[in-house]
Amino acid sequence: MAMEMRLPVARKPLSESLGRETKKHLVVPGDTITTDTGFMRGHGTYMGEEKLIASVAGSVERVNKLVCVKALKTRYNGEVGDIVVGRITEVQQKRWKVETNSRLDSVLLLSSMNLPGGELLGQGVLVQVSPSLVKRQKTHFHDLPCGASVILGNNGFIWIYPTPEHKEEDAGGFIANLEPVSLTDREVISRLRNCIVSLVTQRMMLYDTSILYCYEASLPHQIKDILKPEIMEEIVMETRQRLLEQEG
């Protein structure tokens, strides 16, 4: 059995180790963004006393004449075309209430149940992260080469499950496959889950490449060791470097 106790360590500021050329302009509510009145006001800003003031805590984004503040930690705000993973919390007469980490519970009407793209999920692991850490991409369903599949919901709910061996035609209705998942698949899923948790702790964006690089960097370590702070930092640092090399 393993038992580890340690003394707490103060968090190191991340920017020192990043080596980023352009520093992000971070603001808190009440900070002045600019006194130039030529800009259009976007989300997270308001005009007060002839200057533009931030109303949320986050980083300033500037697109031509539009200034907005993107909040770092927020509930999920839906957009058309987003993929979300939700948990059914309530069953009412003609609809289901779904929890999606947004301000209000979402509603799923029974009539929209069999539309393409919507499905009930079977065995797997759900990881809840902040919605701002999920990168917007063309597709959110990824079959990773390591043997598991991942659905990156835009609302911050990430579903990891064993890759189904063959795509079956839905024979009307949903019957969950409750057979035991093999040990190798389980190890892959647990490892992926720990990698995602470490990426989130170090505030890195989540997408298929970052998760895959993190998985490969974690292979020399035991699965349960990934959550130890020093090993987590080492793995995420390696992932960050590989991603920078890939872009550059």
Add this chain to the structure above:
Amino acid sequence: MASVSLSEAEKVYIVHGVQEDLRVDGRGCEDYRCVEVETDVVSNTSGSARVKLGHTDILVGVKAEMGTPKLEKPNEGYLEFFVDCSANATPEFEGRGGDDLGTEIANTLYRIFNNKSSVDLQALCISPREHCWVLYVDVLLLECGGNLFDAISIAVKAALFNTRIPRVRVLEDEEGSKDIELSDDPYDCIRLSVENVPCIVTLCKIGCRHVVDATLQEEACSLASVLVSVTSQGVVTCMRKVGKGSLDPESIFEMMETSKRVGKVLHASLHSILHKEESLGPKRQKVGFLG
């Protein structure tokens, strides 16, 4: 207790994983999550400790005050426990929602300390039948992430280790009236011996096996759990069963053996980390709540 809702498929996945000794986060059935312990975090207490076990965050403060000994035990001081489940931990604790859980935990703490050897109560006596030290142990639940009892017992032990009670002398003058004199030196104090203070090991039964240090999701899959309070020598001081499900007498016996084994390792790690922290001396960098 705070709970999450899981689908049937998720529960089946967790149960099968425990069967094969591979839990969702890669741990085995007898592995604990990483524990962070820090003492002396609250300055206006006699002793304090903060313990973080995964997502569970507990703060314990101990205040020593003078009081009168209880009638049936005139030569001893005593401990009073109070547990506050703050609404910060989970929205279920809003208003009076956390009171039930708080009383349950406080009663468990009273039970595990209700024996002669856990804490040397006679050292807390100042003058028999008249004055004694009363230790008020206050537990604050900051965040609820599964396995509350273990974290709370570790924090209580660490806080008692950190407690410094001022040394007092009883002076008797000619007329026979007694006066209590506090020592001038603020660092002149007595420390408690926490050698025999027990810690709680919670074992949750999932499927046919039992796990140590369950997360909220694993607790949702378990129908019955056993709380065993173990000292550092492996002596069981008290045992309690929670949950709606039933347990086989053989599994209870196995769980007790596991808890003794796990308890000894738990005490050894806690002992070494507390001594390590103390050896760093007053110059150690305190992390506290803003680290």
